[in-house]
Amino acid sequence: MIKQSIDISTLRREYTQRGLRRTDLTLEPMQLFEQWLKEACLAQLPDATAMSLGTVDTNGQPYQRLVLLKYFDHHGIVFYTNLTSRKATHIAYNPRISLHFPWHALERQVLMLGQAEQLSFNDVKKYFRSRPRDSQIGAWVSRQSTPISSRDVLESKFLELKGKFFQDEVPVPSFWGGYRVTIDTLEFWQGGQHRLHDRFLYRWENDGWKIDRLAP
Numbered sequence: 545m546i547k548q549s550i551d552i553s554t555l556r557r558e559y560t561q562r563g564l565r566r567t568d569l570t571l572e573p574m575q576l577f578e579q580w581l582k583e584a585c586l587a588q589l590p591d592a593t594a595m596s597l598g599t600v601d602t603n604g605q606p607y608q609r610l611v612l613l614k615y616f617d618h619h620g621i622v623f624y625t626n627l628t629s630r631k632a633t634h635i636a637y638n639p640r641i642s643l644h645f646p647w648h649a650l651e652r653q654v655l656m657l658g659q660a661e662q663l664s665f666n667d668v669k670k671y672f673r674s675r676p677r678d679s680q681i682g683a684w685v686s687r688q689s690t691p692i693s694s695r696d697v698l699e700s701k702f703l704e705l706k707g708k709f710f711q712d713e714v715p716v717p718s719f720w721g722g723y724r725v726t727i728d729t730l731e732f733w734q735g736g737q738h739r740l741h742d743r744f745l746y747r748w749e750n751d752g753w754k755i756d757r758l759a760p
Contacts, residue, residue: 559737574727580654628687630688652733662721663722663724729748745757
């Protein structure tokens with residue numbers, strides 16, 4: 545058994561920055577998400593667009609990892625990844641996923657549930673062309689989630705491909721792409737005093753959004 549060097553049971557703080565009332569809500573949840581995302585960016589939170597992506601494998605084992613939000617609208621959100629990665633394999637088996645934005649400094653969280661669908665090649669190509677050249681080459685180097693013997697393997701492959709594509713446009717790898725997630729459930733969490741947090745749940749039902757306040 546690991547002996548703790550600090551007593552983490554005593555670590556706590558009060559959430560006092562603000563509250564969330566029904567009058568603060570928008571009819572469309574992505575409008576409120578946009579407001580919160582803008583505030584997270586204006587507050588210069590590190591990686592404000594980072595979100596935890598939850599998937600499940602064929603054995604029912606959940607996995608989480610951070611990915612970056614690259615686009616959103618009223619219908620859903622978009623992220624990009626290697627199509628042979630663990631997450632992509634999971635999505636192929638079960639496209640139902642969860643997403644979580646942990647904006648701790650603002651005492652806020654946003655949870656999203658929805659279904660992922662692979663983007664078209666034209667959409668992927670357009671975004672791929674906007675990436676820095678070294679990031680484009682990096683997409684070729686990494687066969688994401690597969691075992692490698694050392695970091696030297698990655699760095700050597702990167703230099704090799706950097707030389708190969710020196711005078712040419714970097715092509716889009718066939719194993720690299722993106723997903724659009726159609727969101728049907730969102731929860732907005734705002735920290736409150738005495739652990740009386742504010743939570744509002746949006747659910748898409750019968751061609752409209754149903755809003756419920758949840759107990760903390």
